[in-house]
Amino acid sequence: MSNPDTPADADQLRAEIEQTRADLGQTVxxxxxxxxxxxxxxxxxxxxGNQVRQKLAGVKDQAAQAAGVVARRTSTARHQLADSDLPARLRQPLPLAVIGAAATAVIVAIVIAARSRR
Structure with a gap:
């Protein structure tokens, strides 16, 4: 009983056998x-690890951006305070320093939290 799909040519049959062996080797x-x-x-x-590094880089970028925003707002507030009609005692930079320190603490907390999630 011969299969009608089987090639009659021996070279063609050998080529099909080699292809089948290669396919089988790839599957294995x-x-x-x-x-x-x-x-x-x-x-x-x-x-x-790569995903964590990417997320950490994103958090660092966000923290840097937030620090920049805080710095700009602090500078603006300092200038507004200096130009205001408030008494000199209330125009001291200490409240602004406290605000800046609090913002920095928040940024550091965000970075630490991101690292601890690794």
């Missing part, structure tokens, strides 16, 4: 890669 390699739990775990850990 793919299955072996899926079965390699240690390598897959390393890959997953590396991917997770």
């Amino acid at each position: 390699q793919e299955l072996a890669a899926k079965a390699d739990v240690k390598a897959r775990a390393k890959q997953a850990a590396g991917d997770a």
Whole structure:
């Protein structure tokens, strides 16, 4: 019983056999890669580490932007306070320093929280 799809030419039959072997070898390699739990775990850990680094970089950028906004607002408030009609005692820079320190503490807390999530 011969299969009508089977080539009659021996060279063509050999070529099909080689192609089938190559396909089978590729399939075996793919299955072996899926079965390699240690390598897959390393890959997953590396991917997770990259995601954490990207998020941390984003948090650092946000903190830097927030610090810039706080610095600009503090400067503006200082100038407005200096130009105001308030008594000299109320125009001291100490309240502005407290506001700046509080803003810095908030920014540091955000960065620390982002790092602890790793």
